[in-house]
Amino acid sequence: MQDFATLPSKKGVYLDHNATTPLSVEVAEKVPELMMAWGNPSSIHQFGRGPKAVMREARKKLSQGLGCRDLELVFTSGGSESNTSVIRSVFDQQQLKPVADQRIRMISSSVEHPAVQQAMADLVPHGLDWVQVPVSRGGQLDLEFLEKALAEAPTALVSVMFANNETGSILPVEAACRLAHEYGALFHSDMVQALGKVPVNLADLGFDFASFSAHKFYALKGCGLLFSRTGMQLDSLIKGGRQERGRRAGTENALAIAAFGVMAGHLHEVSERAETMRTLRDFMEQQMVQRIPEITFNGHEVERLPNCTSAIIPGVDGETLLMNLDMKGFAVSTGAACSSGSPEPSPTLLAMSLSREEAQSSLRVGLGWSTTHAQVEQFVEALEKTVVRLRSFQHGENAYGEKAK
Numbered sequence: 222m223q224d225f226a227t228l229p230s231k232k233g234v235y236l237d238h239n240a241t242t243p244l245s246v247e248v249a250e251k252v253p254e255l256m257m258a259w260g261n262p263s264s265i266h267q268f269g270r271g272p273k274a275v276m277r278e279a280r281k282k283l284s285q286g287l288g289c290r291d292l293e294l295v296f297t298s299g300g301s302e303s304n305t306s307v308i309r310s311v312f313d314q315q316q317l318k319p320v321a322d323q324r325i326r327m328i329s330s331s332v333e334h335p336a337v338q339q340a341m342a343d344l345v346p347h348g349l350d351w352v353q354v355p356v357s358r359g360g361q362l363d364l365e366f367l368e369k370a371l372a373e374a375p376t377a378l379v380s381v382m383f384a385n386n387e388t389g390s391i392l393p394v395e396a397a398c399r400l401a402h403e404y405g406a407l408f409h410s411d412m413v414q415a416l417g418k419v420p421v422n423l424a425d426l427g428f429d430f431a432s433f434s435a436h437k438f439y440a441l442k443g444c445g446l447l448f449s450r451t452g453m454q455l456d457s458l459i460k461g462g463r464q465e466r467g468r469r470a471g472t473e474n475a476l477a478i479a480a481f482g483v484m485a486g487h488l489h490e491v492s493e494r495a496e497t498m499r500t501l502r503d504f505m506e507q508q509m510v511q512r513i514p515e516i517t518f519n520g521h522e523v524e525r526l527p528n529c530t531s532a533i534i535p536g537v538d539g540e541t542l543l544m545n546l547d548m549k550g551f552a553v554s555t556g557a558a559c560s561s562g563s564p565e566p567s568p569t570l571l572a573m574s575l576s577r578e579e580a581q582s583s584l585r586v587g588l589g590w591s592t593t594h595a596q597v598e599q600f601v602e603a604l605e606k607t608v609v610r611l612r613s614f615q616h617g618e619n620a621y622g623e624k625a626k
């Protein structure tokens with residue numbers, strides 16, 4: 222398989238592919254041509270026909286690559302909008318039912334992305350009975366708890382992410398979906414982190430709804446997908462026109478949609494590229510274990526995304542480590558990019574029963590399709606040196622390794 226080219230960066234080595242992916246060179250080279258279809262896709266005249274055709278083509282390629290029907294895909298602005306749309310739509314439809322005086326139950330995992338957590342939390346004052354299913358120390362969902370919660374009261378929706386963005390642990394979504402359906406609930410999965418890391422076949426998975434984001438898959442930002450299985454009702458979160466068959470109002474971002482379509486042409490490569498990333502990630506972890514005493518990995522014992530490492534490095538503050546590595550030209554993260562800047566430890570890591578200290582000593586490394594062996598070697602080298610230096614400060618030594626008097 223050919224190397225996958227992404228736009229080069231003068232800033233250093235990018236190892237934060239769960240936050241976003243660099244733009245594919247193929248996409249970047251096609252953008253000027255795709256921009257020419259600047260008309261409004263809803264216009265009937267020739268200026269509208271160009272972008273409409275571009276969108277039709279992208280939808281076709283994406284549906285083929287994801288194993289669903291063209292019209293089961295709704296273009297949105299990204300994963301956050303897709304997640305919120307499903308939750309709101311299911312809630313609103315339940316409210317319209319004659320038993321609307323009862324509380325409406327929805328169940329999620331305790332480690333969902335804030336776009337799911339906040340969408341549910343916002344509905345609690347409006348009558349949502351929100352149950353969060355705990356996860357194990359490894360990040361694995363407690364399926365017994367889920368079944369008990371389903372048996373306790375009628376449930377409208379179960380939402381469980383496919384894979385966690387901070388630890389990479391893959392949740393048992395197929396089992397969760399089967400349980401949800403057994404008890405008459407709809408099932409949604411936030412699959413934003415799955416794209417490009419594991420092969421996805423929506424027909425086999427049997428979910429009712431699923432969310433995706435283009436910027437996690439080497440395409441442009443501000444574009445996502447909402448899979449809504451045939452027969453599902455989906456009300457538009459945004460009010461306005463009848464775009465996307467009334468399921469998402471607003472003039473479509475035809476450029477970003479077309480770019481997403483270009484990347485859809487690479488979906489058949491996912492298995493092979495995932496294996497390459499897994500080999501590289503496993504090599505990186507071996508090196509880390511050999512060179513950094515006391516390092517451990519979050520979610521190590523459960524199924525994990527092949528590109529992701531979430532490490533606990535005792536005696537080192539994750540944020541300080543990140544900044545030091547950044548100065549050396551390596552981009553990694555302590556957790557989710559959307560919660561960076563918060564002084565609080567990651568809620569996801571706390572939900573996995575890590576102590577505050579462990580959560581604050583965590584580092585996330587996310588490899589991508591264009592990451593090289595040499596980059597990983599350079600990174601581990603820099604990590605080892607930085608950890609040794611930061612740990613020596615902790616033990617009262619100065620920058621020259623001398624003990625403070």
Ligand SMILES: Cc1ncc(COP(=O)(O)O)c(C=O)c1O
Nearest residue numbers: 299300301334386411413414434
């Ligand atoms: C698991 C998960 N869900 C949702 C999102 C949000 O996607 P977007 O940035 O496209 O709104 C992210 C992005 O970080 C994510 O990792």
